[in-house]
Amino acid sequence: VQLQASGGGLVQAGASLRLSCVVSGRATNSYVWGWFRQAPGKEREFAAAISGGGGSAYYADSVEGRFTISRDISKNTVYLQMNSLESEDTAVYYCAAGRPVLGRTWYKQESSYAYWGQGTEVTVSS
Secondary structure, three states: OEEEEEOOEEEEOOOOEEEEEEEEOOOOOOOEEEEEEEOOOOOOEEEEEEOOOOOOEEEOOOOOOOEEEEEEHHHOEEEEEEOOOOHHHOEEEEEEEEOOOOOOOHHHOHHHOOEEOOOEEEEEEO
């Protein structure tokens, strides 16, 4: 399974961006899909995830209400729509996929994601 993320860029605070993650290879509907991000000088953190069937979405508190994760099975693509961007959203964003580990917080555990894209950089100027 290979993941290719794109859509990052430099925007002003309040603007919107949509990240895309194209999936190739033998991905199954049992996989879950997530977006993580790593700000300069900080550890990578969970941002959003979507279940294999697309019926459930999960968000970090910091992005809840502003970001929306979705997937288009026909295009083998997972999206992260980011609205009302803030300078704190500046980070490299990584898409990921895999089979979820056990536990209520599986969606934000990196161990649920065996496959990772290369990252796309988002910079929000204030």
